[in-house]
Amino acid sequence: AAFEAAVKKLNVVTPDKLYQLNCASCHSVDGTVMVGPSFKGIWESKRQVFDPANGETKTITADEAYLRESILQAGKLLSREGKEFDNQMAAQGFENKLKPADVDMLIEFLKDPEGWVAGKYAEPEKK
Numbered sequence: 001a002a003f004e005a006a007v008k009k010l011n012v013v014t015p016d017k018l019y020q021l022n023c024a025s026c027h028s029v030d031g032t033v034m035v036g037p038s039f040k041g042i043w044e045s046k047r048q049v050f051d052p053a054n055g056e057t058k059t060i061t062a063d064e065a066y067l068r069e070s071i072l073q074a075g076k077l078l079s080r081e082g083k084e085f086d087n088q089m090a091a092q093g094f095e096n097k098l099k100p101a102d103v104d105m106l107i108e109f110l111k112d113p114e115g116w117v118a119g120k121y122a123e124p125e126k127k
Helices: 002-010 013-023 064-072 100-111 113-117
Strands: 046-051 056-060
Touching: 013 100, 013 113, 064 100, 100 113
Parallel strands: none
Antiparallel strands: 046 056
16 A cells, blocks of 8 residues: 555656656746746746737737647747747647646646745645
């Protein structure tokens, strides 16, 4: 029973694990620009985005709707942040790979990415 409980604990999907598995290779949480923009301070920030459909740049707020769209419809609006990023997220196929609950957890992660990585939301050890 103890072994099964330990295995179950290892297989628990958490927002920070989803970030590590799906996002960390391209997006930092500390402001470092990698392949894609950093997630530091992204939640409810004002973002300059480029809309390839009409060629216009506009300012949006990085709210739940924008973040969900960015994950599931990668490339619809491209974050500029004063830099150019190649749209490589579309090739990841997150719209087919991630379950709705996974996307919800990633959005929770994006509300405070630094906190998640620092263990702020870790479950306390049960005795």
